[in-house]
Amino acid sequence: MKPFDYLRPASVEEAIAVWTPDAAYLGGGTNLVDLMKTGALHPGKLIDLNRLLGLDLIEMLADGSTRIGAMVRNADLAHDAGFAATFPMIAEALLSGASGQLRNVATVGGNLMQRSRCAYFQDPYSACNRRTPGVGCDAKEGDNRSHAILGFSDACIATNPSDFCVSLAALDAVVEVHGPRGRRDIPYADLHRLPGQTPEKETALEAGDLVLAIRLPSDAAAFRLNARYLKVRERTSFAFALVSAAAALRLEGGKIAAARLALGAVAAKPWRVPAAEAMLVGQSPGPALFARAAAMASAGAAPSGDNLYKIELARRTAARALSMAAAGTPTRMPALPASPFGEPAHV
Amino acid sequence: MSHSINLTVNGTRRDVTLEDARVTLLDLLRERLALPGTKKGCDRGQCGACTVLVDGRRINACLALAVTLDGAEVTTIEGLAKGDHLHPVQAAFVDHDGFQCGYCTPGQIMSAVGLIAEGQAGIDPERIREGMSGNLCRCAAYHGITEAVLDASRRMAEEEVRVSA
Numbered sequence: 001m002k003p004f005d006y007l008r009p010a011s012v013e014e015a016i017a018v019w020t021p022d023a024a025y026l027g028g029g030t031n032l033v034d035l036m037k038t039g040a041l042h043p044g045k046l047i048d049l050n051r052l053l054g055l056d057l058i059e060m061l062a063d064g065s066t067r068i069g070a071m072v073r074n075a076d077l078a079h080d081a082g083f084a085a086t087f088p089m090i091a092e093a094l095l096s097g098a099s100g101q102l103r104n105v106a107t108v109g110g111n112l113m114q115r116s117r118c119a120y121f122q123d124p125y126s127a128c129n130r131r132t133p134g135v136g137c138d139a140k141e142g143d144n145r146s147h148a149i150l151g152f153s154d155a156c157i158a159t160n161p162s163d164f165c166v167s168l169a170a171l172d173a174v175v176e177v178h179g180p181r182g183r184r185d186i187p188y189a190d191l192h193r194l195p196g197q198t199p200e201k202e203t204a205l206e207a208g209d210l211v212l213a214i215r216l217p218s219d220a221a222a223f224r225l226n227a228r229y230l231k232v233r234e235r236t237s238f239a240f241a242l243v244s245a246a247a248a249l250r251l252e253g254g255k256i257a258a259a260r261l262a263l264g265a266v267a268a269k270p271w272r273v274p275a276a277e278a279m280l281v282g283q284s285p286g287p288a289l290f291a292r293a294a295a296m297a298s299a300g301a302a303p304s305g306d307n308l309y310k311i312e313l314a315r316r317t318a319a320r321a322l323s324m325a326a327a328g329t330p331t332r333m334p335a336l337p338a339s340p341f342g343e344p345a346h347v
Numbered sequence: 348m349s350h351s352i353n354l355t356v357n358g359t360r361r362d363v364t365l366e367d368a369r370v371t372l373l374d375l376l377r378e379r380l381a382l383p384g385t386k387k388g389c390d391r392g393q394c395g396a397c398t399v400l401v402d403g404r405r406i407n408a409c410l411a412l413a414v415t416l417d418g419a420e421v422t423t424i425e426g427l428a429k430g431d432h433l434h435p436v437q438a439a440f441v442d443h444d445g446f447q448c449g450y451c452t453p454g455q456i457m458s459a460v461g462l463i464a465e466g467q468a469g470i471d472p473e474r475i476r477e478g479m480s481g482n483l484c485r486c487a488a489y490h491g492i493t494e495a496v497l498d499a500s501r502r503m504a505e506e507e508v509r510v511s512a
């Protein structure tokens with residue numbers, strides 16, 4: 001790890017004021033400190049946000065929306081009884097990620113900003129356009145079986161590793177940021193960028209911007225009775241997704257009144273196709289319908305390497321997540337969150 | 348730039364001057380505070396060998412920069428037993444053969460203490476296995492570990508009922 005200056009500002013304003021281009025904001029550090037150890041990242045300055053007041057609140061606002069402070073720990077959000085009852089799909093996504101130790105420390109703001117788990121990004125001796133623009137991409141000819149099948153480019157085939165973000169994308173979350181030019185809201189769909197020819201530009205955040213909170217709009221709570229996160233991975237716990245899906249339905253009189261579907265681990269951002277959601281509305285839930293929606297949700301998928309299998313896996317995962325959502329949110333968090341094991345076979 | 352911090356480690360206040368902000372809690376415990384019970388495995392948050400409690404919550408000490416923990420209360424494996432009287436989780440690991448080589452054991456035990464305090468797993472073996480997934484055991488003593496955590500959870504719940512009755 002390279003040496004760095006350590007600063008502990010007393011306010012958000014001070015944190016932004018001391019920011020310089022070589023600085024990094026420190027939340028839980030579970031991703032940043034790890035990448036500083038590998039040498040993939042080497043900030044000259046760490047700005048510690050852990051002592052800032054008021055960033056760790058979960059609040060219900062007057063307009064019915066829910067506001068999650070950026071420094072709320074993943075475990076605290078997932079285990080907040082009121083939050084988990086209202087947003088069970090988000091709680092399930094959170095609890096399917098990382099380990100108990102990491103969830104106790106990792107913050108929701110940090111989760112939004114976590115970096116790619118592509119091995120070539122993490123290894124400073126490999127070529128990675130995302131880490132060092134213009135040097136090339138070793139993943140394209142390397143171990144790429146878990147890489148993107150949607151929205152990738154010649155420059156980068158990495159995926160976004162977050163589970164939490166997939167559930168936030170499905171529920172149209174809004175990200176509140178504060179930067180040198182003041183506060184603004186970023187709709188979730190605009191937060192992460194596809195790589196194109198500039199994979200180093202990972203998010204819509206600008207220089208010095210700090211994530212303050214995530215807001216869930218009031219209509220997001222309407223999905224609580226039929227909302228699931230499904231994560232397919234190489235082992236049932238403490239592993240990143242090969243493919244995941246967040247599925248939420250609002251049922252009225254046996255018909256689908258509203259639907260949300262987002263795919264995870266398939267692209268550099270959570271993948272949503274509005275047409276796939278729209279075609280579900282007014283229909284009766286069922287396996288054939290869900291298979292068609294899943295095909296639309298993953299339309300255009302193509303292998304970026306040794307990952308042809310992910311296309312069919314994405315379709316099946318999306319369809320199954322929809323079936324699980326239609327069957328109803330479990331009254332208690334499953335022992336194995338987001339796992340296909342222990343669930344009744346719906347198809 | 349040096350940084351002065353104070354920590355309460357296993358009940359004892361320790362004032363520490365860090366010459367370098369890069370020092371992790373794990374290295375501080377092992378190299379500076381003569382507490383080598385906390386183990387270094389992967390040093391990347393993947394194996395759980397370095398698990399300790401900070402302000403009562405289990406964390407990976409390898410990913411925590413010591414400089415960020417000024418004022419914190421830290422409990423390591425050395426702080427669990429009261430004299431010769433083992434903590435119920437330690438006793439259960441002995442009773443159920445929850446280890447073979449022992450390298451991961453301090454982390455397993457601290458993680459189990461944290462898991463039980465979180466109160467999410469109860470006495471459901473599946474929830475215990477899921478809750479302990481951040482602790483790897485290359486000897487694969489998982490069966491004994493799960494039995495030990497189950498047994499300790501039961502004993503500690505009974506003790507709580509007995510004390511509150």
